[in-house]
Amino acid sequence: MNTENLRVFINLAETLNYSKTAAQIYISQPAVSQNIAKMERELGFQLFTRTRRSVNLTKSGSNFYQGIKPMLNSYYKTVQESQRLSNGNDVDFTLGYSGTPYEVKMVPKIVRAFKRQHSKFNIYLANFDHYDLKTQLQSGECDVILTMPDIIAGISNVKYIDLYEGSYQVHFFKNSGYKPKLDKLDLTDLKNYRLIMSDSRWCPPSQDDLQKSIQKANKVLNLAFANNISVANTMTHANLGVGIWADFVTDPEDHELINVDLKYAIHPHYGIAKLNNNNITPASIFCKWIRNEFINLQLYDS
Known part of the structure; x- marks a missing residue:
């Protein structure tokens, strides 16, 4: 099995069409079939299931594709980089x-x-x-x-x-009227503010866990949700609520926010x-x- 075999396999895994793969790689359709058959014999498992109407990856074929594509990309990139280094480029x-x-x-x-x-x-x-x-x-x-x-x-x-090991913080717009009296806030202190949380479909798992802990600690909360950190940051600067995210998310030169540490056992990295x-x-x-x-x-x- 060589890189050319793998290139044919990856292309077919993405097109799921023998004729398209043949056209894109500039070989005949029988050559594509022979390439895949040879690989399956060497690997000892079936890569594709094929009917008159469709071509699909098997579970083993899908797993092989997920693992081999980055390896082949890395191989090509390494060869190119080594050639450039050899030539002083x-x-x-x-x-x-x-x-x-x-x-x-x-x-x-x-x-x-x-x-x-x-x-x-x-x-x-x-x-x-x-x-x-x-x-x-x-x-x-x-x-x-x-x-x-x-x-x-x-x-x-x-x-x-x-x-970097950081901490979670509560972020207030400096003209919001909030004057921090404590160096740190408890989760239960957050019930007094409108909180801007990140959509769980987007945010990191640790952020999602923190938001669930805040909701568990407070029976009633005033919440707004942002679908990415840029929106959450903009909403906080617009004084639409209080932002909650790790300290290493904030622009270190942003002087419009007051950042207060949150008492929370887990430290983000x-x-x-x-x-x-x-x-x-x-x-x-x-x-x-x-x-x-x-x-x-x-x-x-x-």
């Missing part, structure tokens, strides 16, 4: 992020600081929500993503590197993730750099 690198207010402010600073030491890197940025970021990392479209550990939990081929391999790649170089420089460069102002 620049190396491409893609950093994925979800676009929190912190990241919007700090990612450009991170990139500039990294480029000062690694001028050969062509850096690209990709912005997706938390869950799309995982897919982009697994497929090899992103080399590294900024994330939280609970978002990528359970993914076997991904390595997480922790950069922030870091980076890459595909788990031992090769020296642009991803591993960036991860080593940011792990060493994150605090020294004061990329997060506590």
Whole structure:
């Protein structure tokens, strides 16, 4: 089995159409069938079920596709990067992020600081929500993503590197009339405010757990929901309610918010993730750099 066999398989897994795959790869339809039959003999299991009207992946075929596509993408990317290095050319690198207010402010600073030491890197940025970021990392479209550990939990081929342990905070617009009397607020103190919560279909699992704990601690709450952190941040600045999110989500240069720590046993973490391999790649170089420089460069102002 070689990379050409895998390329044919991946294309067919995505088109589910032998004639389309043949046309896209510029081989005959019988050659596609022979390629798949050869792979199935070598693997010892069926990749596709085929009728006159449809082609579908088997469960084993689907599992094989999910695992092999990022590996093949990584292979091609590594070959290209190695060729560029051999020729003294620049190396491409893609950093994925979800676009929190912190990241919007700090990612450009991170990139500039990294480029000062690694001028050969062509850096690209990709912005997706938390869950799309995982897919982009697994497929090899992103080399590294900024994330939280609970978002990528359970993914076997991904390595997480922790950069910061934070705390959950309550965020008030400074002209809302709120004058903090305490350094920290209890969950039960939140019943006095209109709370802006994140939609559970979007927010990280740890954030969702916190919101459920707040609702459990208070029988009656005045709630509003935002479908992403940008909307929640905008609503808070518009004085439409009180925001609740981790301290590393807030723009460190935002002086329009009053941020008060929340008494909550679980501390959120922030870091980076890459595909788990031992090769020296642009991803591993960036991860080593940011792990060493994150605090020294004061990329997060506590």
